[in-house]
Amino acid sequence: MRAAVVTKGEFRVEDLPTPVPGTGQVLVNVTRCGICGSDLHARLHCDELADLAAATGYDNFMRSGQSIVLGHEFTGDIVEYGPGTRRRWQTGTPVVAMPIVRQGRAPQLTGLSAAASGGYAEQVVVQESVTLAVPNGLSADHAALTEPMAVGWHAVRRSRIGKGQTAFVIGCGPIGLAVISMLKAAGVRTVVASDFSPRRRELATRCGADVVVDPGTESPWGASPKKIRINGANDLLNLAFDAMDKLTRVPGVPWWYLFRAAHTFQQGPAGPVVFECVGVPGMIDQILTDAPPMTRVVVVGVCMQTDTFHPATAINKEIDVRFVLGYDPGEFRDTLHMIADGKVDPSPLITGTVGLDGIDTAFTTLASPEHHAKILVDPRSDRTTP
Structure with a gap:
């Protein structure tokens, strides 16, 4: 052969x-x-x-x-x-x-x-x-x-993103485009994509991104049509006051029970989900610095160099960082059928x-x-x- x-x-x-x-x-x-x-x-x-x-x-x-x-x-x-x-x-x-x-x-x-x-x-x-x-x-x-789209599907699944949360996809190479396609297949209503390349921004739009920005001229964080509720430490702290003002007025139910229920069912304030699909040194730190509190960062891009970031930034904002690789057989099969059934193009x-x-x-x-x-x-x- x-x-x-x-x-x-x-x-x-x-x-x-x-x-x-x-x-x-x-x-x-x-x-x-x-x-x-x-x-x-x-x-x-x-x-x-x-x-x-x-x-x-x-x-x-x-x-x-x-x-x-x-x-x-x-x-x-x-x-x-x-x-x-x-x-x-x-x-x-x-x-x-x-x-x-x-x-x-x-x-x-x-x-x-x-x-x-x-x-x-x-x-x-x-x-x-x-x-x-x-x-x-x-x-x-x-x-x-099927294989590269399954990588995107795995990243979306591991992100645990809700349909109402805003997704930011940073980097619109093939894997970023796969993530965008799979986010829309999962029913995520707002996807903001960011890339310096005009060609890649064009492809991101074709894959279903709702907003596409050039980070050289516009911040992706301000481009979302859906207002981000928690933009800084003051918003996060005021949320505690606002919640207590409301919960302590509920008759007959200890307010701490309501907090425990929210914790059990993973309800409560949540920021956007960011998919890092660039894979160059400094990108994770930049996202941690610029992203709002309560953000979940899913690292899909493969950085081959040693990288650094400031843990205190992520701690102060209570940002989750999750790294993903590949897919499992079930995700591979489901990706194939999503493509074959026309749910993903x-x-x-x-x-x-x-x-x-x-x-x-x-x-x-x-x-x-x-x-x-x-x-x-x-x-x-x-x-x-x-």
Whole structure:
């Protein structure tokens, strides 16, 4: 099979042996594979990523001296089953799969490990247990976006945002756009998106953002059509006085019982939810400084450098900070069906397609935010520019 192989940051297209599915695995003909920001990082900074992965207990992340087939946002058609499989679908059935396989009890990240070649190839091996048939005749272009859209869905779910809360999405790259799309699918009524790039602001609007701002000229915090009730320490302290004035007038019910009930059912004052989708040093601290009290910050952007922030700022405002990664099988499945059922439209993210010989050019193009968001790889296409 033909595949795009990267070694020490350089791509070349090679003819490789056809992968052989192992126990519980399936061989798939790749029809589309998305280029992810993680791939851009891994191409040039995989040794640093590998060190970070090893520190969290995963020792098989790719290294720069290895020859790797990248690509973990893929869809394709069933070709052949390995031993110990349930053979759940007929040959030719279009599927998507979580990008992870298992060798014995050792998990391998597909497209990010030398032991699990990825989707920048004509064929890829997947684990049957985390493979799903593509429903409703969904196109390969849209099915391939199941994986990045699932990242957005996981972030939205982990945020525990209510429909009436205001969401701020800081950074409108592919993951920021996925978060915006999933917030609107979840019924969140007010989504404010912020990005310096005019192109990305345009895509944020197409993904459903209610307000889109250029942070170089306008603060996102003042752009929300819904007034933020608690803007500072005085508002927070006055809230205690106002609450006590009202609760102590309720006859026959000790006011502290009402506070306990509010705590039990997690009711009470709540600020907006901010999704940090930039991943550069200083961004978390900037959000903690500028965001109103009682904000919940969900960190989705991956910052590769050491970063600092002022804990006292978050303490004084009682801001929650939550870090998220990936998704679980249920979220992956639900994302696929939300796309297939028309509840989520990933098409604004797709801005170009290349064949295997165009991957190097696509990576270079994606370095600029003004042209593309998500470029798909069609292994059987002869396109060399997106």
